[in-house]
Amino acid sequence: MTNTEIIQLLEQNAMVEVQFRTKRGHIRTMQCSRKPESVPPIPIDKLHILNGPDHVAAFDYLVNEWRAFRFDSIIEMYVLAEV
Numbered sequence: 001m002t003n004t005e006i007i008q009l010l011e012q013n014a015m016v017e018v019q020f021r022t023k024r025g026h027i028r029t030m031q032c033s034r035k036p037e038s039v040p041p042i043p044i045d046k047l048h049i050l051n052g053p054d055h056v057a058a059f060d061y062l063v064n065e066w067r068a069f070r071f072d073s074i075i076e077m078y079v080l081a082e083v
Contacts, residue, residue, distance in 0.1 A: 003056070003071045010034040010058050015081040018058075020073040030067060031080060032058035042066050 001009075010016055011034045018030045033039050039059035042050055049057045049068040057068040 001074075001077070006071060006074070006077065007034070007051075007056055009077070009079065010056065011036075013079045013082050014038045015061065015079070016058075017076075017078055017080050018069060018074060019076040020069045021075060022073070023070075027075065028069075029062075030058065030060045030069065031062050032060045032067070034058050 010032065013033060014035055015031055015033055015038075018032060020028060020030075022028050034057075042057065043066070046057070046066045049055070049066065051057065054072065055068045055070045057066050059065070060067045
């Protein structure tokens with residue numbers, strides 16, 4: 001999956017589960033989205049994490065805040081809810 005396809009999946013679906021490896025080597029799971037009608041606006045102090053050449057931000061429903069992960073750290077990604 002390309003970086004563009006990953007962003008599109010997050011923007012078109014209400015909830016996506018992403019499993020990825022953190023910088024410290026831990027495996028983390030996010031249930032997240034970037035679909036505008038499904039998530040709160042990103043706070044101004046977090047705008048810098050929204051997009052980058054190597055990462056993407058999404059609203060993590062498990063911790064109720066915006067978080068980012070690196071594209072190359074994704075282990076598994078699938079749609080939980082399309083609404």
